[in-house]
Amino acid sequence: MENKNIYVPYKMKIEKVTEEAPFVKTFRLKFMNDEDAEKFDFRTGQFGEYSVYGEGESTFCIASAPTRKGYIECTFREAGRVTKALANLGEGDIIGFRGPYGNIFPIDEWKGKNLLFIAGGIALPPMRSVIWNCLDLRENFKDVTILYGARSVADLVYKHELKEWEERPDVNLFTTVDPGGETPEWDGKVGFVPTVLSEIAPSSENTIAIVCGPPIMIKYTFPVLEKLGFTDENIFTTLENRMKCGFGKCGRCNVGKVFVCKDGPVFTLKQMKELPAEY
Amino acid sequence: MEIVNKLLDKSALSALIERLSKSGKEVYAPVKENGITDFAKIDTIDTIDFDCITTIQSAKSLVFPRVENILSYKKTSEDIVVKNVDITAFPEVVALGTRPCDAAGFIPLDAIFCTDNADEIFNARLKKLTIISISCKKADEYCFCTSVNGNPGNTAGSDILLTEISDSTYFAEIVSEKGKAIFDANTDLFKETAAIDKTPHLAEVKQEFTAEAINEKLNTLFESDIWDKQSMRCVGCGACAYVCPACGCFDIQDENKGNKGIRHRCWDSCGFGLFTLHTSGHNPREKQSQRWRQRIFHKFSYQPVQQKQFGCVGCGRCSRACPADMNIAEHLKEIAVN
Ligand SMILES: Cc1cc2nc3c(=O)[nH]c(=O)nc-3n(C[C@H](O)[C@H](O)[C@H](O)COP(=O)(O)OP(=O)(O)OC[C@H]3O[C@@H](n4cnc5c(N)ncnc54)[C@H](O)[C@@H]3O)c2cc1C
Ligand code: SF4
Ligand code: SF4
Ligand code: FES
Numbered sequence: 159m160e161n162k163n164i165y166v167p168y169k170m171k172i173e174k175v176t177e178e179a180p181f182v183k184t185f186r187l188k189f190m191n192d193e194d195a196e197k198f199d200f201r202t203g204q205f206g207e208y209s210v211y212g213e214g215e216s217t218f219c220i221a222s223a224p225t226r227k228g229y230i231e232c233t234f235r236e237a238g239r240v241t242k243a244l245a246n247l248g249e250g251d252i253i254g255f256r257g258p259y260g261n262i263f264p265i266d267e268w269k270g271k272n273l274l275f276i277a278g279g280i281a282l283p284p285m286r287s288v289i290w291n292c293l294d295l296r297e298n299f300k301d302v303t304i305l306y307g308a309r310s311v312a313d314l315v316y317k318h319e320l321k322e323w324e325e326r327p328d329v330n331l332f333t334t335v336d337p338g339g340e341t342p343e344w345d346g347k348v349g350f351v352p353t354v355l356s357e358i359a360p361s362s363e364n365t366i367a368i369v370c371g372p373p374i375m376i377k378y379t380f381p382v383l384e385k386l387g388f389t390d391e392n393i394f395t396t397l398e399n400r401m402k403c404g405f406g407k408c409g410r411c412n413v414g415k416v417f418v419c420k421d422g423p424v425f426t427l428k429q430m431k432e433l434p435a436e437y
Numbered sequence: 438m439e440i441v442n443k444l445l446d447k448s449a450l451s452a453l454i455e456r457l458s459k460s461g462k463e464v465y466a467p468v469k470e471n472g473i474t475d476f477a478k479i480d481t482i483d484t485i486d487f488d489c490i491t492t493i494q495s496a497k498s499l500v501f502p503r504v505e506n507i508l509s510y511k512k513t514s515e516d517i518v519v520k521n522v523d524i525t526a527f528p529e530v531v532a533l534g535t536r537p538c539d540a541a542g543f544i545p546l547d548a549i550f551c552t553d554n555a556d557e558i559f560n561a562r563l564k565k566l567t568i569i570s571i572s573c574k575k576a577d578e579y580c581f582c583t584s585v586n587g588n589p590g591n592t593a594g595s596d597i598l599l600t601e602i603s604d605s606t607y608f609a610e611i612v613s614e615k616g617k618a619i620f621d622a623n624t625d626l627f628k629e630t631a632a633i634d635k636t637p638h639l640a641e642v643k644q645e646f647t648a649e650a651i652n653e654k655l656n657t658l659f660e661s662d663i664w665d666k667q668s669m670r671c672v673g674c675g676a677c678a679y680v681c682p683a684c685g686c687f688d689i690q691d692e693n694k695g696n697k698g699i700r701h702r703c704w705d706s707c708g709f710g711l712f713t714l715h716t717s718g719h720n721p722r723e724k725q726s727q728r729w730r731q732r733i734f735h736k737f738s739y740q741p742v743q744q745k746q747f748g749c750v751g752c753g754r755c756s757r758a759c760p761a762d763m764n765i766a767e768h769l770k771e772i773a774v775n
Contacts, residue, residue, distance in 0.1 A: 162557045163521050165507040165689070165700070211510045211517055211700075212693035237716040252517045373719060399721065400713050402689045405554045406743075408705070409686035410712060412735060413721070415742045420553070434659055436713075436721040436731075 164405065167209055167254030168194045173229065175249055178315040179308075181236040182280060183245060184221065187255060188229050199258075200224055202265060202291040203284065203396065203424040206257025207404050208232060208244065216240040217401045219423070220258060221283035223290035230255070233283040233315060259404040260423050263288045263394060265295070268366050272301040276379060278351050278371025279308050282315050284396050284423075285370050289323075296328060303330040303360055307351040307375075310339030332358055352378040355386075362387035368394045373437075380427060390428035397422050397430075397437045413437055440592065441611040441620070442632050445599060449626040450607065451482040456623060457531050462567075465499060466534040467492045476532070485534055490577050491752055495682030496532050496539050497546060500562040503679075504703040507558065507689070511697040524561035531619075535570045538582045538752040540594035542682025543568065548744035549685040567615045571607075572600040576640040579753030581766040583644040587750055590635040600635045608633045645766065646773035648737060648747045654772050655738040659730070663775060667768050668729035670761040675706035677755035677763070683736070683748045686712075707731045733772070 174186040189195035205219040222231035236245045247253065265288065273292060277285040292299055304323060308314045314333065323331045334347035334354045347354050351371065367388050369379050376395060383393055399411040399418040406420035414433040416422065430437075445453070458464050458480040466485045468477040474489040476496050509520045532539075543563070550559040573580075573589035582588055592598045596616030599607040609627060611620045620627060678684040688705040692698050705712060708728050714720045722728050736748030749765075756764045 163508065163524075164554060164556060165558075165702075166519060166521055169517070169519070209691075209700075211512065211519075212691050212698050214691045214700075215689060241716075254517075254519070372717075398715070400715055402687070406552070407550055407554075407556060407685070407687075408689070408702075409549075409707060409735070410688075410705075412707075412731075412739065414734075415739050417743070436727070 165256070165403075167207070167256040168198070170253050170255045172247060172249055172251045172253065178233060178317070179313045181245070182233065182313075182315055184231055184233040184315075185244075185253075186222075186229050186231050187253070190252070195228065200230070201258070201262040202288040203263040204258035204260045205284075205404070205423060206230075206232075206255050206259060207401075208234075208240075209254035209256075210240055210243040210247070211254065213243040214240045215254075215256075215402070216244070217398075217404070219284040219287065219396070221286050223287050223294060225291055225294040233280070233286070235280045256404065259419055261421065263291075263368065263424055265292060265298075268292075269298045270364075271299060272361075272363075272365040273299050273303070274360050274365055274367045275302075275304045275306075276351060276355060276367060276369045276371070277304075277306045278375040279313065280315065281370035281372065282306060285368065286316060286319070288368060293326075293329070300364070301330065302328065303332070305332045305334070305351065305355060305358065307334040307336070307354065307371075308339070309336050311335055311341045311344050313339070350378070351375050352382045355379060355382045359386060362389075362392070366392050366394065370396055390431060391426055393427040394424060395427065395430065396424050399437055438612075438614060438617065441617070442630055443609040443611060443620070444628040444630045445607045445609040445626065446628070447482075447605050447607070450599070453619075453623055453626055454482050454533065455480065457619075462529045462531050464531045464533055465496070466532075479533075487534065487571070490573070490575055490580070491536055491539070491754060491757075493754070493758065494680050495542055495752065495754060496535050497542065497682050499530050499532055499566055500543065500559060501546060501550075501685065501687075501704075504701050505558070506699045506701050509697070509699045513696070522558055524558060527561050527565055529565045529567075530562075531567045531569060533569045535568055535595070536573055536752070537570055537589060537591040537593070537595065537598065538580075538587055538750040539682050540568050540570045540598075541582075541587050541591060541750040542752070543594050545683040545740060545744065545746040545748045545750075546685050548740075548746045552744050567596045567619060568594065569597045569599065569616070569619075570595040572598060572635060572638065573640045574601060574638065576642045577753070579756045579764070579766065580640075580642050580751065581645060581753060581769070582751035583642045584646050584766070584769070585648045585747060585749050585751040589639040589642055600633075600638050602633060602635075602638050608635065608638075645770050648749070650773050651737045651769055652741055652747075654775055655734060658772065658775065659734070661775075663772065664726040664730040667771070668726045668763075671708070671725050671729055671763055672761050673708050673710060673725050673728065674760060675708045676758045676760065677732070677765075678706035678708055679704055680754040680758045681749075682752060682754070683750055707735065733768070
């Protein structure tokens, strides 16, 4: 794009729609302008503003891995005005995308370590990008463990990929659903994420924990991790404050001395503890 | 650049205004209408309200309009065509009769929009704005510029500062290159002078605290009942943010008509409950007291870190505009002695 108006989105075509769970879809988006595609680059953890012209913009992380070139993906839950409008679109439709914004998961610094991914509900998308990124660079890391929980079996997103991860010998996958959310065929665990985490009790030795999920899950997961010996520097999460601009100008996501959009959305627990609890 | 001292007679100012507007520049100055003084477009000195202490609204809308397009779009059955804003079409603007606090207000605003990733739209407007301020002869009980690093004869932010030294004459300080461009094109209107001590011609505004002291105090004041106490009567109307020269928060919304529309940005306020409300219903700043705390912390604790600027210039507008009679100067004083 030759113009420097930072509010003008890239033009994207919806190439593929995947129904993930009730009210949750994944869009695969292709740049309509080859030059944009060529120039575009992002790193895992970053997000963007997706727009339906006439309805507005919505913030989602980039759910695909930067190692997979030529497209980006987003997974979103129908929640309000823009996400409902998005959900009504289909393959071939055009939407806008601005980004990438925000900081990254420092995966280069995680070389030689074990990785423990803990995700709840619709929060798997930010995690999926970093999981695939790490799996595509698998030799850089030691054990990879994924604990993923959702309210019910139907609410689990990326079912195909969960299967793929389950079948990989180099990934330990644990899936769980909240009590009451299981089906007769369900062979995963039953229980809330923090409970299952203390059950499987992964070692904190040389391990990085990455936690994404609803605030309540995060709140009860941190103490379990602390008990397992994880230090605040080794626990990563993402914050999801309300955003508009995505680059530190509109003021909306300001928490303490940081803008979640610019200085985040990835924070260590240590950094989070230094912020006022306004997230 | 080094400040250049000149004299400008009032008759010469009148000629200057006419020349500026004839040359195609849009000149804005305080104009009284229905008893209310605000910035409005003028082409003669006669309509200027020189007496008003500050306009109700600040001059920020000259660079950060209340509502402005950031793009427009048109949908066809096959495609969506997005049109960028034509920043070359923005007019050259002169703000005349801004107060030193108004001029200083553009500095934190500029810092918000142009730190990292410059906002091209804002930047283009600011580049085309020349600020000719007039020092304050009078102040009221709401003014506190001297407590936040300003003063009634402060040159910071102005391109030219005029100080009335007699009924017929201004002492003119040419502060910046933009100011010099106006001077260079109109040298015949200015007269030579040595430096003049402005003090006798300025309002007296007593310093009650310092911005640095507030900043220091806030380090330990996040968890305090002072925020509940101070904001008890705040109704969260957002007027304080709208009139503030240094408040830059905005919202982005689409306005659709048939198959086309615009995306605009418009002023917003951290004082609104909806400002931070997540779609899930969770709100990180649920209570008005938390939002009042954010206003003060943002201006005196966060902005100095994020943009190396305090976010308040002590104009007192928020206090004058507040329907609930919140007085920021009193509140800051209370924080300073806390
Ligand atoms: C960094 C980050 C990453 C995220 N990643 C994901 C993800 O991967 N997947 C996902 O599903 N969700 C994600 N979210 C959450 C997602 O952004 C919201 O669920 C989504 O924006 C809801 O948008 P909506 O338009 O449907 O909701 P609405 O609440 O209807 O919002 C509609 C539009 O109007 C604005 N709006 C709505 N109400 C008001 C109001 N009262 N005043 C002013 N403006 C208003 C909104 O800002 C929006 O532009 C993420 C959020 C963040 C911050
Ligand atoms: S103008 Fe007064 S009542 Fe309105 S939000 Fe500001 S402080 Fe509160
Ligand atoms: S906070 Fe109030 S006194 Fe300070 S600059 Fe804004 S309007 Fe003026
Ligand atoms: S989203 Fe605008 S400042 Fe962060």
